[in-house]
Amino acid sequence: MGELAGEKHAAYILKVEKKKDNLEAVIMEHLRINGAYWGLTTLDILGKLEAVDQETVISWIMSCQHSSGGFGGNEGHDPHLLYTLSAIQILALFNKIETLDIDKVSSYIASLQNEDGSFSGDIWGEIDTRFSYVAICSLALIKRLDKINVENAVKYIVSCKNLDGGFGCTPGAESHAGQIFCCIGALAITGSLHYVDKDLLGWWLCERQTKSGGLNGRPEKLPDVCYSWWVLSSLIIIDRVHWIDKEKLVKFILDCQDTENGGISDRPDDAVDVFHTYFGVAGLSLLEYPGLKAIDPAYALPVDVINRIFLH
Numbered sequence: 001m002g003e004l005a006g007e008k009h010a011a012y013i014l015k016v017e018k019k020k021d022n023l024e025a026v027i028m029e030h031l032r033i034n035g036a037y038w039g040l041t042t043l044d045i046l047g048k049l050e051a052v053d054q055e056t057v058i059s060w061i062m063s064c065q066h067s068s069g070g071f072g073g074n075e076g077h078d079p080h081l082l083y084t085l086s087a088i089q090i091l092a093l094f095n096k097i098e099t100l101d102i103d104k105v106s107s108y109i110a111s112l113q114n115e116d117g118s119f120s121g122d123i124w125g126e127i128d129t130r131f132s133y134v135a136i137c138s139l140a141l142i143k144r145l146d147k148i149n150v151e152n153a154v155k156y157i158v159s160c161k162n163l164d165g166g167f168g169c170t171p172g173a174e175s176h177a178g179q180i181f182c183c184i185g186a187l188a189i190t191g192s193l194h195y196v197d198k199d200l201l202g203w204w205l206c207e208r209q210t211k212s213g214g215l216n217g218r219p220e221k222l223p224d225v226c227y228s229w230w231v232l233s234s235l236i237i238i239d240r241v242h243w244i245d246k247e248k249l250v251k252f253i254l255d256c257q258d259t260e261n262g263g264i265s266d267r268p269d270d271a272v273d274v275f276h277t278y279f280g281v282a283g284l285s286l287l288e289y290p291g292l293k294a295i296d297p298a299y300a301l302p303v304d305v306i307n308r309i310f311l312h
């Protein structure tokens with residue numbers, strides 16, 4: 001159990017950010033901008049964002065922007081909604097959203113909304129409620145929700161609600177914690193949570209807690225630290241977080257740390273990675289772990305960053 005080895009995790013993130021030639025970097029090359037968002041947000045929650053040279057990061061982020069206005073996962077890569085959100089989130093961390101050509105980016109995102117209110121991830125057309133969240137979160141952060149048909153976007157998300165109170169990637173698809181976070185996050189951002197059956201969904205979500213204290217993504221699956229985000233942020237947004245044992249979840253996350261070399265893994269004694277380090281630290285932030293900055297459960301950015309954008 002012990003406690004959070006925050007200094008070690010910050011050092012691990014800074015080490016991985018610098019390496020570009022190891023196997024992990026090559027595997028993740030196509031979503032390097034996602035990795036940058038996970039790493040930088042972890043550093044900010046740990047109060048270590050100033051350890052990074054922001055000019056270097058920002059010029060690299062902007063070099064990932066495609067002529068269409070969207071962002072690719074790395075320099076020269078094709079644009080996609082997933083990477084466009086990460087770019088906007090990173091610029092928000094550094095309070096540099098004004099670096100963006102807001103009209104160009106918002107036009108790119110709006111161009112991916114379909115007649116039925118759904119969103120495609122890129123020009124190849126794959127539709128998934130993940131992309132509804134990414135589009136709505138992106139446009140809200142740059143204050144351009146008026147560029148899309150929010151009413152139709154909400155109608156499409158509600159059409160993906162299942163009898164178990166959960167949500168899937170398309171209408172009729174099985175409920176999954178990742179999709180539930182995306183749908184609940186999008187509904188929260190658009191002020192549409194009245195479409196959610198909070199007790200029914202809260203029940204499905206709190207059933208994700210296993211005897212280890214960890215949360216899984218679907219019934220009968222193994223617990224995984226990243227569900228400490230997908231499930232927990234959803235429970236907080238629908239105000240049912242008191243239905244799980246928070247102390248046992250904190251213990252599960254802390255047991256997934258590599259206290260020697262830094263980093264957090266998906267479950268105890270597995271290999272650590274940036275993705276699970278972020279979702280572990282962000283999960284502890286949602287659990288109000290001492291010494292961590294608060295993170296907003298819907299925008300997945302520190303609360304002070306959200307306040308700076310919406311309350312200044």
Ligand SMILES: COc1ccc(S(=O)(=O)N2Cc3cc(C#N)ccc3N(Cc3cncn3C)C[C@H]2Cc2ccccc2)cc1
Pocket residue numbers: 028031034224226266273274275276
């Ligand atoms: C190690 O094999 C993989 C497998 C897939 C991927 S991925 O498709 O790029 N991706 C991002 C991701 C990044 C890292 C890291 N560093 C590790 C895992 C992981 N997964 C896989 C995973 C996590 N929990 C259990 N599983 C199996 C999620 C996945 C999808 C996703 C992308 C963006 C945002 C959320 C989710 C990367 C590595």
Ligand SMILES: [Zn+2]
Pocket residue numbers: 224225226227266276
């Ligand atoms: Zn995981």
